[in-house]
Amino acid sequence: MISNTGNSLPLNNITIKNTQSFEHTIKATPKSSSEKNNLSQVTDRVNISYNSEKNTIQEYDMSLEQTAGDGLDLLRGLVLNIFKEQGIEYKIPVADSEINLETITPEEAEQLVADDGYFGVEKTAERIFSLAVGIAGGDVSRLEAIKEGLNQGFQEAEDAFGGTLPDISYETYDAVISKLDEWADVESSPES
Known part of the structure; x- marks a missing residue:
């Protein structure tokens, strides 16, 4: 049987x-x-x-939210592994605190790159502008050298990222150039 x-x-x-x-x-x-x-x-x-x-x-949530989270986790893991291999810290100092890249949420990252966020266009452009003017010693005659250095830095960043950068990077570049031109106009005016 x-x-x-x-x-x-x-x-x-x-x-x-x-x-x-x-x-x-x-x-x-x-x-x-x-x-x-x-x-x-x-x-x-x-x-x-x-x-x-x-x-x-076997239960698997196939919602868009879950699959997007999986992609974010994968990307975060890849970036953190690259940092680890190069000996780069996972923590970035931001204003009076620091951000741990291992635990940052998408919402926190969004706030950081928002218009008024620490890595937003205006605040980042202000930091780059202050650094450039500080390195030049506040000398307006070095404006072209400053711009040449910025152009070279952005070109190297484009090359490193495959030829193009995110839009926020170009907006930041334009804001830095605008701040430099305003600074040169103020310093060159007869009233200063």
């Missing part, structure tokens, strides 16, 4: 039930009539059965 039950698949679970059994009876055939009397009651019986039940529960 051989029996086999198939699979049953409940919702959100996979249940596999497999039951098999095999029974075989061997009867001895007597060679003589005296053996026949002795062996009429003797039979070999083999009963082999196998029963296995495997339950696998």
Whole structure:
């Protein structure tokens, strides 16, 4: 007798039930009539059965929010591994505190690059402008050297990122150039 039950698949679970059994009876055939009397009651019986039940529960949220989170986690992991390989810290000083890149949420990152955020166009342009003017010693005659250095830096950044940067980078560049031009106009005016 051989029996086999198939699979049953409940919702959100996979249940596999497999039951098999095999029974075989061997009867001895007597060679003589005296053996026949002795062996009429003797039979070999083999009963082999196998029963296995495997339950696998697989639930996966395929919502857009979940898959976007997976992509963000993957990107974060790649960036952190690159930082780790280069010996770069995961923490970035921001104003009076610091940001840990391992734990930053998308909402926090969005706030940092918002118009009024620490890495927003205006505040970043102001920091670059202050650094450039400070390195030039406040000397307006070095304006062209400052702009040349900015152009070279942005060109190297473009090359490093495959030829183009995010729009916020170009907006920041334009804001820095504008601040430098305003500074040069104020410093060059006869009233100063």
